[in-house]
Amino acid sequence: MSLTESVLAGNRLALARLLTQVENDSAEGRAALTELFPHTGKAHLLGITGAPGTGKSSLVNQLALHYRKNSDKKVAIVAVDPSSPFTGGAVLGDRVRMRDLAGDDGIFIRSMASRGSLGGIAQKTAAFVQVFDAAGYEIVIIETVGAGQSEVDVARLAHTTIVVEAPGLGDEIQAIKAGILEIADVLVINKADRPGVENTERALRSTLELAHPTRRVFRHHSQTISVPTSTVDPTIWIPPIDKTVATEGKGIAQVIESIAKHAAHLRRSGDWTARDRARMESEMETLLRETLMTRFLESVQQVKYEEMIEKVVNRHISPYEAVKSLLNGK
Amino acid sequence: MSLTESVLAGNRLALARLLTQVENDSAEGRAALTELFPHTGKAHLLGITGAPGTGKSSLVNQLALHYRKNSDKKVAIVAVDPSSPFTGGAVLGDRVRMRDLAGDDGIFIRSMASRGSLGGIAQKTAAFVQVFDAAGYEIVIIETVGAGQSEVDVARLAHTTIVVEAPGLGDEIQAIKAGILEIADVLVINKADRPGVENTERALRSTLELAHPTRRVFRHHSQTISVPTSTVDPTIWIPPIDKTVATEGKGIAQVIESIAKHAAHLRRSGDWTARDRARMESEMETLLRETLMTRFLESVQQVKYEEMIEKVVNRHISPYEAVKSLLNGK
Numbered sequence: 001m002s003l004t005e006s007v008l009a010g011n012r013l014a015l016a017r018l019l020t021q022v023e024n025d026s027a028e029g030r031a032a033l034t035e036l037f038p039h040t041g042k043a044h045l046l047g048i049t050g051a052p053g054t055g056k057s058s059l060v061n062q063l064a065l066h067y068r069k070n071s072d073k074k075v076a077i078v079a080v081d082p083s084s085p086f087t088g089g090a091v092l093g094d095r096v097r098m099r100d101l102a103g104d105d106g107i108f109i110r111s112m113a114s115r116g117s118l119g120g121i122a123q124k125t126a127a128f129v130q131v132f133d134a135a136g137y138e139i140v141i142i143e144t145v146g147a148g149q150s151e152v153d154v155a156r157l158a159h160t161t162i163v164v165e166a167p168g169l170g171d172e173i174q175a176i177k178a179g180i181l182e183i184a185d186v187l188v189i190n191k192a193d194r195p196g197v198e199n200t201e202r203a204l205r206s207t208l209e210l211a212h213p214t215r216r217v218f219r220h221h222s223q224t225i226s227v228p229t230s231t232v233d234p235t236i237w238i239p240p241i242d243k244t245v246a247t248e249g250k251g252i253a254q255v256i257e258s259i260a261k262h263a264a265h266l267r268r269s270g271d272w273t274a275r276d277r278a279r280m281e282s283e284m285e286t287l288l289r290e291t292l293m294t295r296f297l298e299s300v301q302q303v304k305y306e307e308m309i310e311k312v313v314n315r316h317i318s319p320y321e322a323v324k325s326l327l328n329g330k
Numbered sequence: 331m332s333l334t335e336s337v338l339a340g341n342r343l344a345l346a347r348l349l350t351q352v353e354n355d356s357a358e359g360r361a362a363l364t365e366l367f368p369h370t371g372k373a374h375l376l377g378i379t380g381a382p383g384t385g386k387s388s389l390v391n392q393l394a395l396h397y398r399k400n401s402d403k404k405v406a407i408v409a410v411d412p413s414s415p416f417t418g419g420a421v422l423g424d425r426v427r428m429r430d431l432a433g434d435d436g437i438f439i440r441s442m443a444s445r446g447s448l449g450g451i452a453q454k455t456a457a458f459v460q461v462f463d464a465a466g467y468e469i470v471i472i473e474t475v476g477a478g479q480s481e482v483d484v485a486r487l488a489h490t491t492i493v494v495e496a497p498g499l500g501d502e503i504q505a506i507k508a509g510i511l512e513i514a515d516v517l518v519i520n521k522a523d524r525p526g527v528e529n530t531e532r533a534l535r536s537t538l539e540l541a542h543p544t545r546r547v548f549r550h551h552s553q554t555i556s557v558p559t560s561t562v563d564p565t566i567w568i569p570p571i572d573k574t575v576a577t578e579g580k581g582i583a584q585v586i587e588s589i590a591k592h593a594a595h596l597r598r599s600g601d602w603t604a605r606d607r608a609r610m611e612s613e614m615e616t617l618l619r620e621t622l623m624t625r626f627l628e629s630v631q632q633v634k635y636e637e638m639i640e641k642v643v644n645r646h647i648s649p650y651e652a653v654k655s656l657l658n659g660k
Binding site: 037038041276277287288291292296312317 | 360363364367370603607610611613614617618619621622623626638639642643645647648649650651657
């Protein structure tokens, strides 16, 4: 039996081995991805993101546990961990997680250090997701720690993006939220037993209201009529705000329900396919970039390349001129 | 007088206009970058980064003010703001900053929203830095909010990377620090009037000690000798830990001194040139990637490209096969 066949047959050891091949971008890994690809497209991809300190990992664990207890769904977790860009170590989570989730064959957790090239992380996450999808994991959770570009990548990859907040994280984080909110399909205020939860919720609601008006105002003769947005356009999704205390398992069922509702909304509105297509386009673009670069570097003489860098370092020519010259083979 | 000449002559309006051209990647912007490039290589580039809530922006303001008060150096600030990946708004800082720094012609602040392609941010930051460098700004501060890949990019761009911490930001942030610490040349504990500052300093010191041993142990016959690392190898830089209360201007002089010491160390050890070279290589690589992609997309038929995406979306071929097929012109 080939590695791919073993993975499709549900062999966990083969799955772990294949993920390593894929992470190392080996020829075997690439071939396997191609073989597995026709088996993908079934999983519901959840992106979970938010600022540090919001308790994302606990929430992810609880969601996974809930799916396992209350359904037959197999759950995979891809934890993109920016904690060590250089050593590639997974500092957080895995040991803690093992305690709750170990021994359940329906759960698979894999960390990925966010080292490597800019495109590399998104590309490998996409590849991991495909492997899990093909291997029959119905729920694939992509968890990213941090704030910024990585959130946007999660949004690109997932069907449903869950943004986690927590009370009392300070003003700067409040400001960052404004951007993250735009990619949220479901909002979770975790650590909801902490003081300040009402303020956090109020702030989220008013920011949300800017992005997704829940009511629309019409003028009819001299009268102003305010109508719920969902009445005007039932295809519009207003992100719900759910409150959880993940460490105690509180509020998890509500989040699961919001996720299910969002999935139903995506199917109904056609956005499920649209997001799938956007993901594929983005993945092809990343692959194209990488492949073009690899092929180019293979075709250019190392000596010539070094010469150009030398000229740039000495400010004889600009990087732009150097690139133009290299590409034109001058 | 051309736009480039005006910028070189110190015209602020021209500078602002040119930055916009560069941000929009216009033909005029590109041409100007090439013209300006021979004038670059003089500025000391400072990267300032750290987790949200550490008070980076206040620290940056105070550093800028200090340079202005105590030296003739012109200071430029490039604030890479991930707060809004989609709308591109600069939520933080600029208004607050204006109050302290307005009216000083020796300071120029420019925000950049971190929207756009993965490579785009790093590329545009690099371009901004070059413009400021050429325009005679001796200190160019690149400030990034967030945690993760953006920190690594800062490290690539800057001569001196300053990582800002603050007491009491929670466990998850502590874990993230381990990774960020590896790129730090100077560590600042801001908000040092807060409780827990001793704990933060102790944690930083023990993490630092792992990355940069301050003493080395040798065995000599039956004796163990512990020698300061700087005695063994004076070219090794041990990142200092400085404490500040930026909102009150406390501790800023010490940070400025650490930055100056690091610059002297870079010059002495040859690392100044090494970092300059690494930055140029990284920039050329980014430009190469972008240019290869642009040229490829111009050469391929839109219909053919759409067809391939369609095949991938329908799971007839994998993204990898689609890319191979497009590149081979099949």
